[in-house]
Amino acid sequence: MKIKQQIAISDTGFLFNPSTGESFTVNPVGAEILAMLRDGKTEDQILETITGTYTVEKKTAEKDLHEFAGMLKMFQIIDKE
Amino acid sequence: MEKKHYDRPLITRIEAGMPGKSGLRGELPPTTHIDGQPVAELIKTYGSPLFVFSEQTIRSNFRKAQKAFTTRYPKVQFAWSYKTNYLSSICNIFHQEGAWAEVVSGFEYEKAMENGVDPGKIIFNGPGKTREELLKATENGSLIHIDHLDELYLLIEVAETSERKPRVAIRVNMDTGIYPMWDRFGFNYENGQAWDALNKIMYSGKLELMGLHTHIGTFIMTANAYGVATSKMVELARALKQKFNFQVKYIDMGGGFASRNTLKGSYLPGSDTNPSFDEYAEAISSALINSHFTPDDLPLLILETGRALIDDAGYLLTSVIANKRLSAGRRATIVDAGVNLLFTSFWYQHQVTVAQGVSQYREDTTLYGPLCMNIDCIRESINLPVLNPGDHLVIHHTGAYNVTQWMQFITFRPNVILIDGTGNTHLIREKEGRESISGMELLPGHLQKIQE
Numbered sequence: 438m439k440i441k442q443q444i445a446i447s448d449t450g451f452l453f454n455p456s457t458g459e460s461f462t463v464n465p466v467g468a469e470i471l472a473m474l475r476d477g478k479t480e481d482q483i484l485e486t487i488t489g490t491y492t493v494e495k496k497t498a499e500k501d502l503h504e505f506a507g508m509l510k511m512f513q514i515i516d517k518e
Numbered sequence: 519m520e521k522k523h524y525d526r527p528l529i530t531r532i533e534a535g536m537p538g539k540s541g542l543r544g545e546l547p548p549t550t551h552i553d554g555q556p557v558a559e560l561i562k563t564y565g566s567p568l569f570v571f572s573e574q575t576i577r578s579n580f581r582k583a584q585k586a587f588t589t590r591y592p593k594v595q596f597a598w599s600y601k602t603n604y605l606s607s608i609c610n611i612f613h614q615e616g617a618w619a620e621v622v623s624g625f626e627y628e629k630a631m632e633n634g635v636d637p638g639k640i641i642f643n644g645p646g647k648t649r650e651e652l653l654k655a656t657e658n659g660s661l662i663h664i665d666h667l668d669e670l671y672l673l674i675e676v677a678e679t680s681e682r683k684p685r686v687a688i689r690v691n692m693d694t695g696i697y698p699m700w701d702r703f704g705f706n707y708e709n710g711q712a713w714d715a716l717n718k719i720m721y722s723g724k725l726e727l728m729g730l731h732t733h734i735g736t737f738i739m740t741a742n743a744y745g746v747a748t749s750k751m752v753e754l755a756r757a758l759k760q761k762f763n764f765q766v767k768y769i770d771m772g773g774g775f776a777s778r779n780t781l782k783g784s785y786l787p788g789s790d791t792n793p794s795f796d797e798y799a800e801a802i803s804s805a806l807i808n809s810h811f812t813p814d815d816l817p818l819l820i821l822e823t824g825r826a827l828i829d830d831a832g833y834l835l836t837s838v839i840a841n842k843r844l845s846a847g848r849r850a851t852i853v854d855a856g857v858n859l860l861f862t863s864f865w866y867q868h869q870v871t872v873a874q875g876v877s878q879y880r881e882d883t884t885l886y887g888p889l890c891m892n893i894d895c896i897r898e899s900i901n902l903p904v905l906n907p908g909d910h911l912v913i914h915h916t917g918a919y920n921v922t923q924w925m926q927f928i929t930f931r932p933n934v935i936l937i938d939g940t941g942n943t944h945l946i947r948e949k950e951g952r953e954s955i956s957g958m959e960l961l962p963g964h965l966q967k968i969q970e
Protein backbone atom coordinates (compact mmCIF):
# COMPACT_ATOMS: atom_id res chain seq x y z
CA MET A 438 0.00 0.00 0.00
CA LYS A 439 1.50 3.30 -1.05
CA ILE A 440 0.04 6.75 -0.67
CA LYS A 441 0.12 8.76 -3.87
CA GLN A 442 2.90 11.30 -3.95
CA GLN A 443 0.78 14.38 -4.41
CA ILE A 444 -1.58 13.82 -1.45
CA ALA A 445 -1.16 16.40 1.30
CA ILE A 446 -1.88 15.30 4.87
CA SER A 447 -2.12 17.73 7.79
CA ASP A 448 -1.47 16.83 11.43
CA THR A 449 -5.10 17.47 12.24
CA GLY A 450 -6.34 14.71 9.99
CA PHE A 451 -7.08 16.76 6.92
CA LEU A 452 -6.30 15.39 3.46
CA PHE A 453 -6.16 17.18 0.15
CA ASN A 454 -5.77 15.61 -3.26
CA PRO A 455 -4.69 18.36 -5.69
CA SER A 456 -5.26 16.19 -8.73
CA THR A 457 -8.97 15.77 -8.02
CA GLY A 458 -9.55 18.81 -5.82
CA GLU A 459 -11.16 16.62 -3.17
CA SER A 460 -10.59 16.97 0.56
CA PHE A 461 -11.13 14.43 3.28
CA THR A 462 -11.07 14.13 7.03
CA VAL A 463 -9.72 11.16 8.93
CA ASN A 464 -10.11 10.27 12.57
CA PRO A 465 -7.05 9.82 14.83
CA VAL A 466 -6.64 6.09 14.20
CA GLY A 467 -7.02 6.74 10.48
CA ALA A 468 -4.44 9.55 10.64
CA GLU A 469 -1.98 7.30 12.45
CA ILE A 470 -2.36 4.62 9.82
CA LEU A 471 -1.84 7.13 7.03
CA ALA A 472 1.32 8.41 8.72
CA MET A 473 2.65 4.86 8.95
CA LEU A 474 1.81 4.20 5.32
CA ARG A 475 3.67 7.36 4.37
CA ASP A 476 6.67 6.08 6.33
CA GLY A 477 6.53 2.92 4.25
CA LYS A 478 5.49 0.61 7.11
CA THR A 479 4.17 -2.83 6.23
CA GLU A 480 0.72 -4.04 7.11
CA ASP A 481 2.07 -6.23 9.92
CA GLN A 482 4.00 -3.34 11.43
CA ILE A 483 0.93 -1.15 11.30
CA LEU A 484 -1.20 -3.77 13.01
CA GLU A 485 1.39 -4.27 15.70
CA THR A 486 1.47 -0.55 16.49
CA ILE A 487 -2.32 -0.23 16.50
CA THR A 488 -2.92 -3.23 18.76
CA GLY A 489 -0.12 -2.00 21.02
CA THR A 490 -1.60 1.48 21.35
CA TYR A 491 -5.33 0.84 21.41
CA THR A 492 -7.74 -1.50 23.14
CA VAL A 493 -8.46 -3.61 20.10
CA GLU A 494 -8.02 -7.23 19.16
CA LYS A 495 -5.79 -8.11 16.27
CA LYS A 496 -8.67 -9.70 14.34
CA THR A 497 -10.76 -6.55 14.51
CA ALA A 498 -7.87 -4.23 13.74
CA GLU A 499 -6.98 -6.32 10.72
CA LYS A 500 -10.53 -6.30 9.39
CA ASP A 501 -10.79 -2.55 9.92
CA LEU A 502 -7.42 -1.92 8.28
CA HIS A 503 -8.48 -3.80 5.16
CA GLU A 504 -11.67 -1.91 4.98
CA PHE A 505 -9.90 1.39 5.50
CA ALA A 506 -7.50 0.49 2.71
CA GLY A 507 -10.50 -0.22 0.50
CA MET A 508 -11.82 3.26 1.18
CA LEU A 509 -8.40 4.80 0.47
CA LYS A 510 -8.34 3.01 -2.86
CA MET A 511 -11.84 4.08 -3.69
CA PHE A 512 -10.97 7.68 -2.96
CA GLN A 513 -7.79 7.23 -5.03
CA ILE A 514 -5.49 8.06 -2.16
CA ILE A 515 -3.39 4.95 -2.44
CA ASP A 516 -2.23 3.34 -5.64
CA LYS A 517 -3.91 0.19 -6.79
CA GLU A 518 -1.43 -2.66 -6.62
CA MET B 519 0.88 2.39 29.83
CA GLU B 520 -2.85 2.08 29.55
CA LYS B 521 -4.13 1.58 26.04
CA LYS B 522 -6.21 4.20 24.32
CA HIS B 523 -9.84 3.82 23.33
CA TYR B 524 -10.13 2.44 19.82
CA ASP B 525 -12.29 3.82 17.05
CA ARG B 526 -12.07 2.05 13.75
CA PRO B 527 -10.10 4.08 11.17
CA LEU B 528 -12.32 6.31 9.16
CA ILE B 529 -12.04 8.59 6.18
CA THR B 530 -14.82 10.83 4.89
CA ARG B 531 -14.94 13.02 1.88
CA ILE B 532 -15.80 16.63 2.58
CA GLU B 533 -18.55 17.66 0.26
CA ALA B 534 -18.82 21.24 -0.81
CA GLY B 535 -22.06 22.99 0.00
CA MET B 536 -23.06 20.50 2.67
CA PRO B 537 -24.44 22.00 5.85
CA GLY B 538 -21.72 22.01 8.46
CA LYS B 539 -21.59 20.52 11.90
CA SER B 540 -24.22 22.69 13.42
CA GLY B 541 -26.24 22.91 10.21
CA LEU B 542 -29.42 21.19 9.22
CA ARG B 543 -28.25 17.74 10.09
CA GLY B 544 -28.54 18.65 13.75
CA GLU B 545 -26.15 16.42 15.59
CA LEU B 546 -28.00 14.99 18.53
CA PRO B 547 -26.29 14.36 21.82
CA PRO B 548 -26.10 10.76 23.04
CA THR B 549 -29.11 9.43 24.95
CA THR B 550 -27.32 7.77 27.84
CA HIS B 551 -30.37 7.81 30.15
CA ILE B 552 -34.13 7.58 29.83
CA ASP B 553 -36.03 9.15 32.70
CA GLY B 554 -32.86 8.94 34.76
CA GLN B 555 -32.25 5.26 34.04
CA PRO B 556 -28.98 4.35 32.28
CA VAL B 557 -29.69 2.76 28.90
CA ALA B 558 -26.78 0.34 29.30
CA GLU B 559 -28.22 -0.92 32.60
CA LEU B 560 -31.69 -1.34 31.14
CA ILE B 561 -30.27 -3.50 28.37
CA LYS B 562 -28.16 -5.45 30.84
CA THR B 563 -31.21 -6.24 32.94
CA TYR B 564 -33.88 -6.74 30.30
CA GLY B 565 -31.94 -7.64 27.17
CA SER B 566 -31.64 -6.13 23.72
CA PRO B 567 -33.65 -5.10 21.81
CA LEU B 568 -35.98 -3.56 24.37
CA PHE B 569 -39.05 -1.36 24.25
CA VAL B 570 -39.14 1.27 26.99
CA PHE B 571 -42.12 3.43 27.92
CA SER B 572 -42.04 6.53 30.08
CA GLU B 573 -45.06 6.87 32.33
CA GLN B 574 -44.09 10.43 33.12
CA THR B 575 -44.13 11.41 29.43
CA ILE B 576 -47.49 9.71 28.84
CA ARG B 577 -49.12 11.54 31.73
CA SER B 578 -47.59 14.85 30.80
CA ASN B 579 -48.68 14.49 27.14
CA PHE B 580 -52.19 13.65 28.24
CA ARG B 581 -52.38 16.65 30.54
CA LYS B 582 -51.05 18.96 27.85
CA ALA B 583 -53.63 17.75 25.35
CA GLN B 584 -56.41 17.91 27.91
CA LYS B 585 -55.45 21.43 28.86
CA ALA B 586 -55.27 22.61 25.25
CA PHE B 587 -58.93 21.64 24.84
CA THR B 588 -60.44 22.37 28.25
CA THR B 589 -59.10 25.91 28.20
CA ARG B 590 -61.05 26.49 24.98
CA TYR B 591 -64.15 24.34 25.31
CA PRO B 592 -66.12 23.39 28.43
CA LYS B 593 -66.96 19.73 27.81
CA VAL B 594 -64.09 17.55 26.68
CA GLN B 595 -63.56 13.80 26.88
CA PHE B 596 -60.60 11.81 25.57
CA ALA B 597 -61.00 8.13 24.68
CA TRP B 598 -57.83 6.08 24.41
CA SER B 599 -57.43 4.50 20.97
CA TYR B 600 -56.62 0.89 21.86
CA LYS B 601 -55.12 -0.04 18.53
CA THR B 602 -52.45 2.63 18.97
CA ASN B 603 -51.10 0.75 21.97
CA TYR B 604 -53.14 -1.78 23.90
CA LEU B 605 -50.65 -2.98 26.46
CA SER B 606 -52.87 -2.94 29.54
CA SER B 607 -50.38 -0.95 31.62
CA ILE B 608 -50.38 1.77 28.99
CA CYS B 609 -54.19 1.77 28.66
CA ASN B 610 -54.58 2.00 32.41
CA ILE B 611 -52.33 5.05 32.64
CA PHE B 612 -54.70 6.79 30.23
CA HIS B 613 -57.75 5.47 32.08
CA GLN B 614 -56.32 6.72 35.37
CA GLU B 615 -55.95 10.12 33.72
CA GLY B 616 -59.64 9.98 32.88
CA ALA B 617 -59.71 8.65 29.32
CA TRP B 618 -62.51 6.41 28.09
CA ALA B 619 -61.70 3.50 25.75
CA GLU B 620 -62.01 3.52 21.95
CA VAL B 621 -61.95 0.00 20.52
CA VAL B 622 -62.32 -1.47 17.02
CA SER B 623 -62.70 -5.22 17.57
CA GLY B 624 -64.22 -7.77 19.90
CA PHE B 625 -60.74 -8.46 21.23
CA GLU B 626 -60.10 -4.82 22.07
CA TYR B 627 -63.58 -4.54 23.56
CA GLU B 628 -62.89 -7.48 25.90
CA LYS B 629 -59.56 -5.96 26.81
CA ALA B 630 -61.15 -2.67 27.81
CA MET B 631 -63.71 -4.56 29.93
CA GLU B 632 -60.93 -6.58 31.53
CA ASN B 633 -59.05 -3.36 32.29
CA GLY B 634 -62.11 -2.29 34.27
CA VAL B 635 -63.42 0.44 31.98
CA ASP B 636 -67.08 1.27 32.67
CA PRO B 637 -68.83 -0.29 29.63
CA GLY B 638 -70.82 2.92 29.17
CA LYS B 639 -67.49 4.61 28.48
CA ILE B 640 -66.36 2.22 25.76
CA ILE B 641 -66.68 3.50 22.21
CA PHE B 642 -66.99 0.63 19.75
CA ASN B 643 -65.78 1.67 16.28
CA GLY B 644 -64.84 -0.26 13.19
CA PRO B 645 -66.40 -1.88 10.13
CA GLY B 646 -66.18 -5.50 11.33
CA LYS B 647 -68.38 -5.92 14.41
CA THR B 648 -70.24 -9.25 14.63
CA ARG B 649 -73.86 -9.76 15.71
CA GLU B 650 -72.66 -11.24 19.03
CA GLU B 651 -70.37 -8.30 19.65
CA LEU B 652 -73.14 -5.83 18.84
CA LEU B 653 -75.50 -7.62 21.20
CA LYS B 654 -72.99 -7.58 24.02
CA ALA B 655 -72.16 -3.90 23.49
CA THR B 656 -75.88 -3.11 23.39
CA GLU B 657 -76.60 -4.92 26.63
CA ASN B 658 -73.62 -3.28 28.29
CA GLY B 659 -74.75 0.18 27.21
CA SER B 660 -71.55 0.87 25.26
CA LEU B 661 -71.42 3.48 22.49
CA ILE B 662 -71.68 1.80 19.10
CA HIS B 663 -70.46 3.80 16.13
CA ILE B 664 -72.15 2.51 13.00
CA ASP B 665 -69.94 2.18 9.94
CA HIS B 666 -72.29 1.11 7.14
CA LEU B 667 -75.94 0.47 6.32
CA ASP B 668 -75.67 -3.30 6.73
CA GLU B 669 -74.51 -2.72 10.27
CA LEU B 670 -77.35 -0.28 10.86
CA TYR B 671 -79.90 -2.91 9.78
CA LEU B 672 -78.16 -5.64 11.77
CA LEU B 673 -78.24 -3.43 14.84
CA ILE B 674 -81.98 -2.83 14.40
CA GLU B 675 -82.38 -6.63 14.40
CA VAL B 676 -80.17 -6.95 17.47
CA ALA B 677 -82.26 -4.29 19.20
CA GLU B 678 -85.30 -6.53 18.87
CA THR B 679 -83.62 -9.29 20.87
CA SER B 680 -82.26 -7.03 23.60
CA GLU B 681 -83.83 -5.39 26.61
CA ARG B 682 -81.78 -2.28 26.03
CA LYS B 683 -81.85 0.11 23.14
CA PRO B 684 -78.49 0.27 21.38
CA ARG B 685 -76.78 3.62 22.05
CA VAL B 686 -75.36 4.70 18.72
CA ALA B 687 -73.59 7.30 16.63
CA ILE B 688 -72.72 7.17 12.95
CA ARG B 689 -69.27 7.53 11.56
CA VAL B 690 -69.13 10.26 8.96
CA ASN B 691 -66.50 10.68 6.25
CA MET B 692 -66.02 13.91 4.37
CA ASP B 693 -63.87 16.11 2.25
CA THR B 694 -61.81 18.37 4.49
CA GLY B 695 -59.44 19.50 1.79
CA ILE B 696 -56.74 17.02 2.70
CA TYR B 697 -55.39 14.27 0.54
CA PRO B 698 -55.96 11.35 0.65
CA MET B 699 -59.59 11.64 1.66
CA TRP B 700 -60.66 8.68 3.76
CA ASP B 701 -64.00 7.58 2.43
CA ARG B 702 -63.97 3.87 3.15
CA PHE B 703 -65.21 4.19 6.72
CA GLY B 704 -68.63 5.45 7.61
CA PHE B 705 -71.19 7.44 5.67
CA ASN B 706 -70.29 10.24 3.33
CA TYR B 707 -71.27 13.78 4.23
CA GLU B 708 -71.18 15.46 0.82
CA ASN B 709 -73.33 12.96 -1.07
CA GLY B 710 -76.00 12.83 1.62
CA GLN B 711 -75.35 9.26 2.88
CA ALA B 712 -74.73 10.51 6.40
CA TRP B 713 -77.95 12.49 6.53
CA ASP B 714 -79.80 9.49 5.08
CA ALA B 715 -78.41 7.19 7.80
CA LEU B 716 -79.40 9.66 10.51
CA ASN B 717 -82.94 9.76 9.15
CA LYS B 718 -83.11 5.96 9.14
CA ILE B 719 -81.99 5.89 12.76
CA MET B 720 -84.49 8.56 13.82
CA TYR B 721 -87.42 6.92 12.01
CA SER B 722 -86.54 3.38 13.16
CA GLY B 723 -87.29 4.23 16.77
CA LYS B 724 -85.14 1.21 17.71
CA LEU B 725 -81.84 2.96 18.25
CA GLU B 726 -80.89 5.67 20.70
CA LEU B 727 -78.90 8.26 18.75
CA MET B 728 -76.20 9.69 21.00
CA GLY B 729 -73.81 11.53 18.78
CA LEU B 730 -71.82 11.94 15.60
CA HIS B 731 -68.38 10.55 14.89
CA THR B 732 -65.64 11.18 12.36
CA HIS B 733 -61.98 10.33 12.03
CA ILE B 734 -60.66 12.26 9.07
CA GLY B 735 -57.32 10.49 8.70
CA THR B 736 -54.07 10.13 10.51
CA PHE B 737 -51.01 12.34 10.92
CA ILE B 738 -52.95 15.35 9.68
CA MET B 739 -50.48 18.17 9.25
CA THR B 740 -52.94 21.03 8.95
CA ALA B 741 -55.08 21.97 11.92
CA ASN B 742 -57.49 23.70 9.58
CA ALA B 743 -58.78 20.36 8.25
CA TYR B 744 -60.28 19.85 11.72
CA GLY B 745 -62.01 23.21 11.53
CA VAL B 746 -63.63 22.17 8.25
CA ALA B 747 -64.58 18.74 9.63
CA THR B 748 -66.06 20.17 12.82
CA SER B 749 -68.21 22.60 10.85
CA LYS B 750 -69.63 19.75 8.80
CA MET B 751 -70.42 17.78 11.95
CA VAL B 752 -72.08 20.85 13.42
CA GLU B 753 -74.15 21.15 10.26
CA LEU B 754 -75.49 17.60 10.71
CA ALA B 755 -76.29 18.36 14.35
CA ARG B 756 -78.12 21.51 13.27
CA ALA B 757 -80.18 19.57 10.72
CA LEU B 758 -81.18 17.02 13.39
CA LYS B 759 -82.22 19.82 15.69
CA GLN B 760 -84.23 21.50 12.97
CA LYS B 761 -86.00 18.44 11.62
CA PHE B 762 -86.44 16.29 14.74
CA ASN B 763 -85.87 18.84 17.47
CA PHE B 764 -83.19 16.40 18.53
CA GLN B 765 -80.08 17.39 20.43
CA VAL B 766 -76.89 15.31 19.93
CA LYS B 767 -75.10 14.56 23.19
CA TYR B 768 -71.64 14.42 21.68
CA ILE B 769 -69.49 15.12 18.67
CA ASP B 770 -66.54 12.75 18.39
CA MET B 771 -63.76 14.16 16.20
CA GLY B 772 -61.68 10.96 16.24
CA GLY B 773 -57.89 10.98 16.23
CA GLY B 774 -55.29 11.89 13.65
CA PHE B 775 -53.19 14.60 15.29
CA ALA B 776 -49.59 14.41 14.11
CA SER B 777 -46.94 13.37 16.62
CA ARG B 778 -43.44 14.86 16.72
CA ASN B 779 -42.15 12.27 14.27
CA THR B 780 -40.85 13.13 10.83
CA LEU B 781 -42.57 11.55 7.86
CA LYS B 782 -40.36 9.95 5.25
CA GLY B 783 -39.50 12.36 2.50
CA SER B 784 -40.02 15.47 4.65
CA TYR B 785 -37.31 18.03 4.46
CA LEU B 786 -37.77 19.52 7.90
CA PRO B 787 -38.05 17.55 11.14
CA GLY B 788 -41.63 16.97 12.30
CA SER B 789 -40.85 18.45 15.69
CA ASP B 790 -40.52 21.85 13.97
CA THR B 791 -43.40 21.69 11.55
CA ASN B 792 -46.27 19.61 12.97
CA PRO B 793 -49.15 21.48 14.60
CA SER B 794 -49.36 21.54 18.40
CA PHE B 795 -52.33 20.39 20.50
CA ASP B 796 -53.19 24.06 20.89
CA GLU B 797 -53.53 24.59 17.16
CA TYR B 798 -55.80 21.56 16.72
CA ALA B 799 -57.82 22.56 19.79
CA GLU B 800 -58.23 26.08 18.49
CA ALA B 801 -59.56 24.88 15.12
CA ILE B 802 -62.05 22.42 16.64
CA SER B 803 -63.25 24.55 19.55
CA SER B 804 -63.79 27.65 17.42
CA ALA B 805 -65.97 25.71 14.99
CA LEU B 806 -68.09 24.45 17.91
CA ILE B 807 -68.32 27.69 19.83
CA ASN B 808 -69.10 29.80 16.78
CA SER B 809 -71.95 27.48 15.78
CA HIS B 810 -75.71 27.47 16.44
CA PHE B 811 -75.31 25.66 19.77
CA THR B 812 -76.46 27.69 22.75
CA PRO B 813 -74.21 27.61 25.81
CA ASP B 814 -76.61 25.19 27.51
CA ASP B 815 -76.70 22.64 24.75
CA LEU B 816 -73.08 22.49 23.70
CA PRO B 817 -72.36 18.82 22.99
CA LEU B 818 -69.59 16.87 24.67
CA LEU B 819 -66.47 16.94 22.51
CA ILE B 820 -64.85 13.50 22.31
CA LEU B 821 -61.30 13.00 21.00
CA GLU B 822 -59.73 9.66 20.14
CA THR B 823 -56.18 10.93 19.84
CA GLY B 824 -53.72 8.07 19.53
CA ARG B 825 -50.21 8.59 18.23
CA ALA B 826 -49.78 12.19 19.38
CA LEU B 827 -50.26 11.10 23.00
CA ILE B 828 -47.87 8.16 23.05
CA ASP B 829 -45.29 8.33 20.25
CA ASP B 830 -42.62 10.24 22.16
CA ALA B 831 -43.16 8.17 25.33
CA GLY B 832 -41.82 5.02 23.63
CA TYR B 833 -38.20 4.13 22.88
CA LEU B 834 -36.75 1.11 21.16
CA LEU B 835 -33.28 0.26 22.44
CA THR B 836 -31.08 -1.75 20.14
CA SER B 837 -27.46 -2.93 19.87
CA VAL B 838 -25.00 -2.90 17.02
CA ILE B 839 -24.29 -6.35 15.61
CA ALA B 840 -21.87 -5.45 12.85
CA ASN B 841 -20.60 -2.84 10.42
CA LYS B 842 -20.03 -3.37 6.76
CA ARG B 843 -19.28 -1.53 3.57
CA LEU B 844 -21.71 -1.70 0.68
CA SER B 845 -20.38 -2.09 -2.84
CA ALA B 846 -20.28 1.64 -3.54
CA GLY B 847 -18.39 2.33 -0.33
CA ARG B 848 -21.40 3.31 1.77
CA ARG B 849 -21.27 2.37 5.41
CA ALA B 850 -23.97 0.05 6.70
CA THR B 851 -24.64 -0.89 10.30
CA ILE B 852 -26.66 -3.91 11.34
CA VAL B 853 -28.59 -3.64 14.59
CA ASP B 854 -30.62 -6.21 16.49
CA ALA B 855 -34.01 -4.52 16.03
CA GLY B 856 -35.66 -4.68 12.63
CA VAL B 857 -38.88 -3.77 10.91
CA ASN B 858 -40.50 -6.75 12.62
CA LEU B 859 -40.50 -4.55 15.74
CA LEU B 860 -40.56 -1.15 14.13
CA PHE B 861 -43.51 -1.18 11.79
CA THR B 862 -43.55 2.62 11.79
CA SER B 863 -40.15 2.75 10.07
CA PHE B 864 -42.10 2.23 6.86
CA TRP B 865 -43.41 5.76 7.17
CA TYR B 866 -41.33 7.62 9.68
CA GLN B 867 -37.74 8.72 9.51
CA HIS B 868 -37.16 7.73 13.11
CA GLN B 869 -34.69 9.75 15.08
CA VAL B 870 -31.83 7.54 16.26
CA THR B 871 -29.17 8.48 18.78
CA VAL B 872 -26.27 6.62 20.31
CA ALA B 873 -26.45 5.63 23.96
CA GLN B 874 -22.85 6.10 24.99
CA GLY B 875 -20.17 8.75 24.91
CA VAL B 876 -19.07 9.02 21.36
CA SER B 877 -16.26 9.64 19.05
CA GLN B 878 -16.60 13.01 17.39
CA TYR B 879 -16.27 11.43 13.97
CA ARG B 880 -19.45 10.82 12.11
CA GLU B 881 -20.41 9.09 8.95
CA ASP B 882 -23.45 8.60 6.77
CA THR B 883 -24.78 5.16 7.48
CA THR B 884 -27.60 2.89 6.43
CA LEU B 885 -29.21 1.20 9.44
CA TYR B 886 -30.34 -2.34 8.79
CA GLY B 887 -32.21 -4.69 11.09
CA PRO B 888 -31.17 -8.32 11.67
CA LEU B 889 -33.75 -9.99 9.45
CA CYS B 890 -32.57 -11.81 6.37
CA MET B 891 -34.99 -9.81 4.22
CA ASN B 892 -34.38 -6.94 1.89
CA ILE B 893 -37.14 -4.80 3.41
CA ASP B 894 -35.42 -4.74 6.78
CA CYS B 895 -34.09 -1.21 6.79
CA ILE B 896 -34.59 1.17 9.73
CA ARG B 897 -33.00 4.25 8.15
CA GLU B 898 -31.73 4.51 4.59
CA SER B 899 -29.39 7.31 5.49
CA ILE B 900 -28.48 8.72 8.86
CA ASN B 901 -25.44 10.59 10.07
CA LEU B 902 -24.12 8.72 13.11
CA PRO B 903 -20.92 8.62 15.09
CA VAL B 904 -18.59 5.73 14.44
CA LEU B 905 -20.14 2.64 15.99
CA ASN B 906 -18.62 -0.55 17.26
CA PRO B 907 -20.34 -3.91 17.68
CA GLY B 908 -22.03 -4.01 21.07
CA ASP B 909 -22.71 -0.25 21.13
CA HIS B 910 -26.28 0.71 21.94
CA LEU B 911 -28.62 2.93 19.98
CA VAL B 912 -31.89 4.55 21.01
CA ILE B 913 -34.66 4.78 18.44
CA HIS B 914 -37.02 7.58 19.43
CA HIS B 915 -40.75 8.16 19.19
CA THR B 916 -41.75 4.55 18.80
CA GLY B 917 -44.67 4.51 21.24
CA ALA B 918 -47.54 4.41 18.74
CA TYR B 919 -48.59 1.39 16.69
CA ASN B 920 -45.37 -0.60 17.10
CA VAL B 921 -46.28 -2.80 20.03
CA THR B 922 -49.60 -3.53 18.32
CA GLN B 923 -48.56 -3.85 14.67
CA TRP B 924 -45.25 -5.62 15.26
CA MET B 925 -44.85 -8.93 13.55
CA GLN B 926 -43.78 -12.26 14.86
CA PHE B 927 -41.50 -12.83 11.91
CA ILE B 928 -38.23 -14.76 11.87
CA THR B 929 -37.54 -14.12 15.52
CA PHE B 930 -39.13 -13.34 18.87
CA ARG B 931 -40.55 -10.11 20.17
CA PRO B 932 -38.57 -8.63 23.06
CA ASN B 933 -39.38 -7.44 26.56
CA VAL B 934 -41.34 -4.24 27.06
CA ILE B 935 -40.76 -2.19 30.20
CA LEU B 936 -42.29 0.85 31.81
CA ILE B 937 -40.34 3.41 33.82
CA ASP B 938 -42.75 4.79 36.39
CA GLY B 939 -42.88 8.34 37.72
CA THR B 940 -40.33 7.60 40.44
CA GLY B 941 -37.81 5.92 38.17
CA ASN B 942 -38.66 2.31 38.99
CA THR B 943 -38.73 -0.09 36.07
CA HIS B 944 -41.48 -2.65 35.51
CA LEU B 945 -41.62 -5.46 32.99
CA ILE B 946 -45.01 -4.96 31.28
CA ARG B 947 -44.76 -7.57 28.54
CA GLU B 948 -42.49 -10.55 28.63
CA LYS B 949 -40.34 -11.46 25.67
CA GLU B 950 -41.51 -14.36 23.57
CA GLY B 951 -39.90 -17.76 23.51
CA ARG B 952 -40.19 -20.71 21.20
CA GLU B 953 -43.14 -21.99 23.18
CA SER B 954 -45.12 -18.77 22.61
CA ILE B 955 -45.12 -19.55 18.93
CA SER B 956 -44.72 -23.30 18.47
CA GLY B 957 -47.09 -23.91 21.36
CA MET B 958 -50.05 -23.08 19.14
CA GLU B 959 -49.06 -25.49 16.37
CA LEU B 960 -50.53 -28.96 15.94
CA LEU B 961 -48.74 -31.72 14.06
CA PRO B 962 -50.84 -34.35 12.24
CA GLY B 963 -49.76 -37.93 13.12
CA HIS B 964 -48.09 -38.66 9.82
CA LEU B 965 -45.92 -35.55 10.06
CA GLN B 966 -44.61 -36.07 13.54
CA LYS B 967 -41.48 -37.86 12.41
CA ILE B 968 -39.46 -36.99 9.37
CA GLN B 969 -38.10 -40.53 9.06
CA GLU B 970 -39.81 -43.87 9.67
Ligand SMILES: Cc1ncc(COP(=O)(O)O)c(C=O)c1O
Binds near residue numbers: 737772
Ligand atom coordinates in the same frame (compact mmCIF):
# COMPACT_ATOMS: atom_id res chain seq x y z
C1 LIG C 1 -61.57 5.48 14.65
C2 LIG C 1 -60.21 5.85 15.07
N1 LIG C 1 -60.04 6.69 16.11
C3 LIG C 1 -58.79 7.05 16.52
C4 LIG C 1 -57.66 6.59 15.91
C5 LIG C 1 -56.32 7.05 16.39
O1 LIG C 1 -55.67 7.76 15.41
P1 LIG C 1 -54.32 8.57 15.62
O2 LIG C 1 -53.31 7.64 16.19
O3 LIG C 1 -53.96 9.03 14.25
O4 LIG C 1 -54.62 9.71 16.55
C6 LIG C 1 -57.80 5.71 14.81
C7 LIG C 1 -56.60 5.21 14.12
O5 LIG C 1 -56.55 4.80 13.02
C8 LIG C 1 -59.11 5.33 14.39
O6 LIG C 1 -59.28 4.52 13.34
